[in-house]
Amino acid sequence: MQFVIVRDQTGMVQVTHRREEGDDSLAKSIEELTRESAIEVVGMVVHNDVVQLGQLEILTESINVLGPAFPELPIDEDSSLDNRLDWRYLDLRRPSNLLIFRVQTWIEHVMRQYWLENEFIEIHSPKLMGSASESGGELFQLDHFGQTAYLAQSPQFFKQMAMAAGFERVFEIAPVFRANPSFTSRHDTEFTSVDVEISWVRSHEDVMRFEEEWLHYVLTAVKEKYGDAISEAFGVEVIVPALPFPRVTMAEAYSILERLGHTIARQKGDLDPEGERTLARYVNETFRHEFVFVTDYPASARPFYHMRHAANPGLTRSFDLIWKGVEITTGAQREHRYDILSRQAIESSLSLEPIQYYLDFFKFGCPPHGGFGFGLTRMLMMLLGANTVREVTYLYRGPNRLSP
Amino acid sequence: MQFVIVRDQTGMVQVTHRREEGDDSLAKSIEELTRESAIEVVGMVVHNDVVQLGQLEILTESINVLGPAFPELPIDEDSSLDNRLDWRYLDLRRPSNLLIFRVQTWIEHVMRQYWLENEFIEIHSPKLMGSASESGGELFQLDHFGQTAYLAQSPQFFKQMAMAAGFERVFEIAPVFRANPSFTSRHDTEFTSVDVEISWVRSHEDVMRFEEEWLHYVLTAVKEKYGDAISEAFGVEVIVPALPFPRVTMAEAYSILERLGHTIARQKGDLDPEGERTLARYVNETFRHEFVFVTDYPASARPFYHMRHAANPGLTRSFDLIWKGVEITTGAQREHRYDILSRQAIESSLSLEPIQYYLDFFKFGCPPHGGFGFGLTRMLMMLLGANTVREVTYLYRGPNRLSP
Numbered sequence: 001m002q003f004v005i006v007r008d009q010t011g012m013v014q015v016t017h018r019r020e021e022g023d024d025s026l027a028k029s030i031e032e033l034t035r036e037s038a039i040e041v042v043g044m045v046v047h048n049d050v051v052q053l054g055q056l057e058i059l060t061e062s063i064n065v066l067g068p069a070f071p072e073l074p075i076d077e078d079s080s081l082d083n084r085l086d087w088r089y090l091d092l093r094r095p096s097n098l099l100i101f102r103v104q105t106w107i108e109h110v111m112r113q114y115w116l117e118n119e120f121i122e123i124h125s126p127k128l129m130g131s132a133s134e135s136g137g138e139l140f141q142l143d144h145f146g147q148t149a150y151l152a153q154s155p156q157f158f159k160q161m162a163m164a165a166g167f168e169r170v171f172e173i174a175p176v177f178r179a180n181p182s183f184t185s186r187h188d189t190e191f192t193s194v195d196v197e198i199s200w201v202r203s204h205e206d207v208m209r210f211e212e213e214w215l216h217y218v219l220t221a222v223k224e225k226y227g228d229a230i231s232e233a234f235g236v237e238v239i240v241p242a243l244p245f246p247r248v249t250m251a252e253a254y255s256i257l258e259r260l261g262h263t264i265a266r267q268k269g270d271l272d273p274e275g276e277r278t279l280a281r282y283v284n285e286t287f288r289h290e291f292v293f294v295t296d297y298p299a300s301a302r303p304f305y306h307m308r309h310a311a312n313p314g315l316t317r318s319f320d321l322i323w324k325g326v327e328i329t330t331g332a333q334r335e336h337r338y339d340i341l342s343r344q345a346i347e348s349s350l351s352l353e354p355i356q357y358y359l360d361f362f363k364f365g366c367p368p369h370g371g372f373g374f375g376l377t378r379m380l381m382m383l384l385g386a387n388t389v390r391e392v393t394y395l396y397r398g399p400n401r402l403s404p
Numbered sequence: 405m406q407f408v409i410v411r412d413q414t415g416m417v418q419v420t421h422r423r424e425e426g427d428d429s430l431a432k433s434i435e436e437l438t439r440e441s442a443i444e445v446v447g448m449v450v451h452n453d454v455v456q457l458g459q460l461e462i463l464t465e466s467i468n469v470l471g472p473a474f475p476e477l478p479i480d481e482d483s484s485l486d487n488r489l490d491w492r493y494l495d496l497r498r499p500s501n502l503l504i505f506r507v508q509t510w511i512e513h514v515m516r517q518y519w520l521e522n523e524f525i526e527i528h529s530p531k532l533m534g535s536a537s538e539s540g541g542e543l544f545q546l547d548h549f550g551q552t553a554y555l556a557q558s559p560q561f562f563k564q565m566a567m568a569a570g571f572e573r574v575f576e577i578a579p580v581f582r583a584n585p586s587f588t589s590r591h592d593t594e595f596t597s598v599d600v601e602i603s604w605v606r607s608h609e610d611v612m613r614f615e616e617e618w619l620h621y622v623l624t625a626v627k628e629k630y631g632d633a634i635s636e637a638f639g640v641e642v643i644v645p646a647l648p649f650p651r652v653t654m655a656e657a658y659s660i661l662e663r664l665g666h667t668i669a670r671q672k673g674d675l676d677p678e679g680e681r682t683l684a685r686y687v688n689e690t691f692r693h694e695f696v697f698v699t700d701y702p703a704s705a706r707p708f709y710h711m712r713h714a715a716n717p718g719l720t721r722s723f724d725l726i727w728k729g730v731e732i733t734t735g736a737q738r739e740h741r742y743d744i745l746s747r748q749a750i751e752s753s754l755s756l757e758p759i760q761y762y763l764d765f766f767k768f769g770c771p772p773h774g775g776f777g778f779g780l781t782r783m784l785m786m787l788l789g790a791n792t793v794r795e796v797t798y799l800y801r802g803p804n805r806l807s808p
Contacts, residue, residue: 009523009572037769038740040604067740069769089765092569098525101571105526112513119413121502122509124596124780126799127531127579130806142546142555144593145585145803151546158799161808165496167505168413174578175531181549189548192528200444336442336471357808361493365473367442376528395530395562399549402534404565404761 002030004063005053006041009098014053015041017060029063036093038067081390088395088404096233100392103226104380108173110221111194114214120169120196125158127151127175131354138179140189151177154373157358159197160305160334163369164361168199173376181399185388186326186378190397194379197371204307204317204333207370208293211321211331212245215291222383236385239290245321246287249296253279269301271320271327280325295319304348305341306332307370321372323382331372338362406434408467409457410445413502418457419445421464433467440497442471485794492799492808500637504796507630508784512577514625515598518618524573524600529562531555531579535758542583544593555581558777561762563601564709564738567773568765572603577780585803589792590730590782594801598783601775608711608721608737611774612697615725615735616649619695626787640789643694649725650691653700657683673705675724675731684729699723708752709745710736711774725776727786735776742766 004015019027033039043058051057075087084091091097112122128149132139140151152158155172162170176193196214201207222230223238231237248256253275254266262278264271271279271294283292296315299308306316318332335341342359345352352359380392390396395404408419423431437443447462455461479491488495495501516526532553536543544555556562559576566574580597600618605611626634627642635641652660657679658670666682668675675683675698687696700719703712710720722736739745746763749756756763784796794800799808 007570009570034769038771066772067766067770070767073768087764089565089569090768092566092571098570101525101527105520105524108526109516109520112516116509116513120509121505122512123505123798124579126594126801128581128594128801128806140546140548140553142544144544144806145583147806149544149806161493161799162496165493166411166413166502167496175528177532179549190530190532360491360808362471363474364477364494365438365441366471368470394527395565397530397532402532402548402551402553404534404764 002027004030004033004039004041006039006058007093007095011095012053013045014051014057015043015060015063016057026060026063029065030060033063033065034069034071036069036073036090037065038069040064040066081388085390085396085401086404092394099226099229099233100380100384101394103222103230103384104376104392106225107218107222107380107383108376110218111173111214112171114217115169115171115196118169120171121162121167123155123159123162123167123170123172124174125152125155125161125172127177131357140177140179153178154193155195156305156373157361159195159371160358160369161361163197163199163334163336164364164366166367168367169197171196183398183400185390186381188377188389188393188396188398191378191389191393192376193373194376195371195373197369199367199369201333201368201370204295204319204331204370207331207333207372208247208295208319208321209244211329211372212241212243212291212293216241216243230384234384234386236383238383241289241291245291245293246283246289247293247295247319248279248283250294250298250315251296253294256282267300269298273326276322276327277325280322290324292322293319294322302332304344304350305334307335308344317370319372321374323379326378326382328378328382329372329374331370333368333370336362336366336368406431408434408437408443408445410443410462411497411499415499416457417449418455418461419447419464419467420461430464430467433469434464437467437469438473438475440473440477440494441469442473444468444470485792489794489800489805490808496798503630503633503637504784504788505798507626507634507788508780508796510629511622511626511784511787512780514622515577515618516575517625518621519573519575519600522573524575525566525571527559527563527566527571527574527576528578529556529559529565529576531581535761544581544583557582558597559599560709560777561765563599563775564762564773565765567601567603567738567740568768568770570771572771573601575600587802587804589794590785592781592793592797592800592802595782595793595797596780597777598780599775599777601773603771603773605737605772605774608699608723608735608774611735611737611776612651612699612723612725613648615733615776616645616647616695616697620645620647634788638788638790640787642787645693645695649695649697650687650693651697651699651723652683652687654698654702654719655700657698660686671704673702677730680726680731681729684726694728696726697723698726706736708748708754709738711739712748721774723776725778727783730782730786732782732786733776733778735774737772737774740766740770740772 002017042062043060048057154176172195177190220240227238297318302316302318306318309315320327321329377389377393386392406421446466447464452461558580576599581594624644631642701722706720706722710722713719724731725733781793781797790796
């Protein structure tokens, strides 16, 4: 008897061949098969209680080797992450890796479904920009027919342009680029950004309410279709978050952390990773919730285009969303009034000339609006309990990695 | 009486204010309104037979100017395309432009729906590459932490990698970059590419069959939802193409064109734009069909990775799809056998070192596969009868245009 396990997108099955007397060319081709070859099998599928793998086997009539594999595989179960990434397409053959991308496909589908049901327009904003999008730091640049072009770090300005164009509600899922030299588990030089922008909001509260309802919808659908598979493959339970998500202002967050013994210099205006984790633990213990919105960041810690509170211009109408102790989203109501926006840009020591095209968006009538964005892989990492975005990115790009 | 027309994503409506005696601050704010301002209106919607616009009007109680417009608009109905692109967000406010992006949103939705129903996996392949993807021509390059990175001209190699990874069926909708200096109506330096790759095909015929069924599904859904609106706004009828689409081999195409008096040097191995139009006219007259697959291109006119006919290695298992006289898709069965693929690369005078990582995809068992790709805006251009991709691109990028 000869046995071959074949694997395709739907799973694995045993192929059985009973050797025959005399010339048995099928036995010979099975003997010569190398692991991981791509083959076509013709045979009869039969039930067999003895077969562990699904109690099924294929009784072979013929095997056709369509894509033979070299005999020595360059990686195995014990290979390092870096080595696995060198041979990513072999690494991706592991069923748990295929599952990651099935889950990703489904997440994007349900995200879009929600948007479509809510009259969103999909945009494809350019990744080549004539001037720096925000800070000027972490930018890749290139020559574009004699002019310097920059790779978009985010579609921020262009999704806001859609608001000025009267599109009212837009989304985009597309690559963004960050010339960030860090090698942490959360960073890469290119990733897929999920972006949403909506008009006619009254405050950042409206944006948060949209986001939490959308995430509730998305995680419900993910749990329904892949909850069991995720729990089996990664040992992580998908929890559908209760609505509304807990909210704490940045000022409250500082007080909570101080009470818990984690002191951060308030003038920084932001949380450090340890602060995010501590706050998440507190929220989980207090509200039994994996998510928390941290709101009302000081203006000094946010970009110039975040709207300020009218009664307290030192604070912005902004938020971060923290999931399981990691910041996954940044959002805000934007400043849509030309004069105030220009003044805030000057106060942030920006020179107006390179961003004048952006300021112009607000010159001829723009509704109040806000939005948020996040990295798809960072979300997947949290969902699946992965250690690093590299495990959940199709092909990771970092300071030392441009290949394959 | 005062009248204001307000417009939002859903359409336009008349706002009516009956001036009152004495102090009328509402009348004053209406007088001071500038065109295209973003306003909030509170009032009662009433039926009124006299009102041309939908026989509806809003009897105003209050008007709140949330985003005032400067009084002089920089473009009007008669502005040149270039001028309109300078102020693209104002240009996009025209209802027919909003319609373009609603149609685009819907097309992508139904494309993905078909893929999802057919077990496709969505991939996000990197746009930063460590080496040139295909020819080496028309490439943008940049410094990536001391290494030269190239912007992907297509996801070709990476969607094939998914086949080597056992993903079997993948799609991607994402930007691609071409350092193409031409200013034609069909070209840009960045556009949204729609890409499909499927495993276990027996020939390019399987790929064409998939594509035509998919397009049939997509155009049926587009006609159903937006056929009337497209015909009204652009004067173009959306025709659902009959299945199967007509097919002619390249050799047959040359004969047909010669008979019609349009002679092309056969050694070029391709059609010129006039040839594409002439062939399309012939097909339309003969088969009453807007589409035609041109198949079996000579190897000299195709990339090294297109599979050759076993019986005639001078010809490839490839096709282009021509719609209304314009080539919109290129597709093929790919060569998945490592030895043959390497030989074909050498015969095409490529140096193997920069593409070795790609050739490696075929070393450890890869199923036969094929696929196709096209520019989303080129498809929209043909669907809506636009003169240039610039009209149907959210923000066009070309040799002279990086802004806004």
